[in-house]
Amino acid sequence: MSVALVWFRRDLRLQDNPALQAALAAGHEPLLVYVHAPDEEGAWAPGAASNAWLHRSLANLDADLRARGSQLVIRHGPSAAALQQLIAETGAQAVYWNRKYEPATQARDAALKRELRGQGIVAESHNGSLLFEPWELATQQGGPYKVFTPFWRTALTRWKLPVLSAAPAALPRPSISGVPLDALQLHPALAWDNGFWEHWQPGETGAHEALDVFVEGALQGYRQQRDLPDRVGTSLLSPHLHFGEIAPWHIATVLERQRTAANEADVNGYLRELGWREFSTHLLHHFPHTSERNLNPRFDRFAWTAPDPPLLAAWQQGRTGVPIVDAGMRELWATGYMHNRVRMIVASYLCKHLRLHWLHGARWFWDTLVDADLANNTMGWQWVAGTGADAAPYFRIFNPVTQAQKFDPEARYITRWVPELGALPLKARFAPWLFPALLADKALDYPRQPLVDLAQGREAALAAYQRV
Numbered sequence: 001m002s003v004a005l006v007w008f009r010r011d012l013r014l015q016d017n018p019a020l021q022a023a024l025a026a027g028h029e030p031l032l033v034y035v036h037a038p039d040e041e042g043a044w045a046p047g048a049a050s051n052a053w054l055h056r057s058l059a060n061l062d063a064d065l066r067a068r069g070s071q072l073v074i075r076h077g078p079s080a081a082a083l084q085q086l087i088a089e090t091g092a093q094a095v096y097w098n099r100k101y102e103p104a105t106q107a108r109d110a111a112l113k114r115e116l117r118g119q120g121i122v123a124e125s126h127n128g129s130l131l132f133e134p135w136e137l138a139t140q141q142g143g144p145y146k147v148f149t150p151f152w153r154t155a156l157t158r159w160k161l162p163v164l165s166a167a168p169a170a171l172p173r174p175s176i177s178g179v180p181l182d183a184l185q186l187h188p189a190l191a192w193d194n195g196f197w198e199h200w201q202p203g204e205t206g207a208h209e210a211l212d213v214f215v216e217g218a219l220q221g222y223r224q225q226r227d228l229p230d231r232v233g234t235s236l237l238s239p240h241l242h243f244g245e246i247a248p249w250h251i252a253t254v255l256e257r258q259r260t261a262a263n264e265a266d267v268n269g270y271l272r273e274l275g276w277r278e279f280s281t282h283l284l285h286h287f288p289h290t291s292e293r294n295l296n297p298r299f300d301r302f303a304w305t306a307p308d309p310p311l312l313a314a315w316q317q318g319r320t321g322v323p324i325v326d327a328g329m330r331e332l333w334a335t336g337y338m339h340n341r342v343r344m345i346v347a348s349y350l351c352k353h354l355r356l357h358w359l360h361g362a363r364w365f366w367d368t369l370v371d372a373d374l375a376n377n378t379m380g381w382q383w384v385a386g387t388g389a390d391a392a393p394y395f396r397i398f399n400p401v402t403q404a405q406k407f408d409p410e411a412r413y414i415t416r417w418v419p420e421l422g423a424l425p426l427k428a429r430f431a432p433w434l435f436p437a438l439l440a441d442k443a444l445d446y447p448r449q450p451l452v453d454l455a456q457g458r459e460a461a462l463a464a465y466q467r468v
């Protein structure tokens with residue numbers, strides 16, 4: 001039987017894995033490999049939280065393979081050299097993989113495909129992570145979409161979910177070995193992630209469990225609850241989706257099976273969020289410069305505040321004096337995750353009230369989020385900053401106090417992550433600087449004043465916007 005390499009990348013699962021299925025369907029003996037080559041991701045090599053997750057996800061994939069008689073062969077990059085070496089060692093006649101869409105690795109993969117085919121090796125890539133590949137949906141003029149609603153409307157007219165496929169029951173033991181997982185040194189130098197793992201279970205089993213928990217629980221009422229950070233109102237599937245531990249069409253199929261008249265709006269609302277994920281990949285594919293530069297070039301002249309390390313550090317560490325912002329930044333540090341509504345609030349505060357360039361925030365999220373994803377992160381930051389596609393207009397500036405009062409009305413989220421405010425009466429927990437005597441008496445450790453006066457910060461941002 002001929003050997004085929006199945007090259008795992010951002011598809012760390014055995015179910016619904018088109019590359020693995022294709023290798024098996026072609027009658028090959030699959031050799032399952034992971035090549036560690038973070039340098040090939042260009043300016044966006046995975047950050048510390050991503051690496052911590054990746055370590056656990058690879059360990060789980062290897063355990064799942066061993067349970068089937070196989071194991072994962074891990075090698076160090078460069079990817080092309082490592083794959084050529086594996087071909088030489090095993091006589092493999094084919095290489096299968098699922099596509100990644102980040103600009104740097106797309107270019108690498110295209111070159112590699114040409115090289116392998118030039119040698120007479122079968123080189124096949126598949127769609128392992130999207131409902132629609134970035135080039136499948138186009139406007140009537142044939143160009144990329146820049147606005148979500150028509151993008152999603154078109155997507156829904158083309159909605160066709162693939163048949164689900166089970167994980168293979170058994171896989172052959174590889175004839176060669178790789179390096180141990182620990183050799184990749186994915187653990188952070190500073191073990192700040194210890195607290196993460198009570199919240200997360202990386203790997204394919206953890207992904208399916210998270211989906212089950214969501215379907216049994218937060219799916220009912222998702223449309224209303226998804227904006228409330230004080231409860232588990234969302235699926236928490238983002239890191240599993242990022243690492244390809246579950247296919248989006250698997251999630252969509254399970255949800256479609258659950259669809260009833262009563263939960264129609266919740267199911268549609270959830271699928272729409274998966275749609276934003278599709279849209280972000282569409283945007284990054286068609287506008288590959290946007291991970292670094294504004295999509296809207298008008299903002300290239302915007303007067304961002306000069307880099308200010310103490311200001312940025314106060315935001316990063318949750319010491320801004322604005323409770324909802326500090327709560328979000330501390331949730332991020334403690335769990336590797338932040339609720340979507342709060343991501344918008346902290347991002348708006350950084351880009352508008354502090355007027356620091358959105359890239360400062362994008363880079364911090366990149367290093368600290370377990371779901372850090374170049375397409376979603378880029379779109380999220382440019383959307384909030386007002387510099388991106390279909391963005392909130394720059395002049396719509398989130399007021400972090402009224403946002404907190406609306407979405408965390410009992411201040412439960414604030415108090416969970418900023419416990420030093422717990423002794424204050426509820427009304428004082430949203431804007432404690434308005435209650436200086438209480439603050440001095442009951443919350444000595446919390447900043448007396450916000451980093452910037454919210455009204456002045458807003459005016460300065462609007463004035464800078466007027467000049468663009």
Ligand SMILES: Cc1cc2nc3c(=O)[nH]c(=O)nc-3n(C[C@H](O)[C@H](O)[C@H](O)COP(=O)(O)OP(=O)(O)OC[C@H]3O[C@@H](n4cnc5c(N)ncnc54)[C@H](O)[C@@H]3O)c2cc1C
Nearest residue numbers: 234235236237238273274276277340371372373376377380
């Ligand atoms: C400034 C900023 C940065 C962000 N950075 C990232 C990031 O690096 N990685 C990331 O996965 N998401 C990012 N998001 C989007 C969103 O916050 C997360 O996807 C969401 O909070 C994940 O939680 P969940 O899985 O419970 O979401 P659910 O509400 O359960 O949504 C289901 C899935 O839909 C996708 N999704 C939901 N909202 C969005 C969105 N706004 N844009 C794109 N996809 C979405 C995610 O894959 C998510 O897992 C960012 C948003 C903002 C405002």
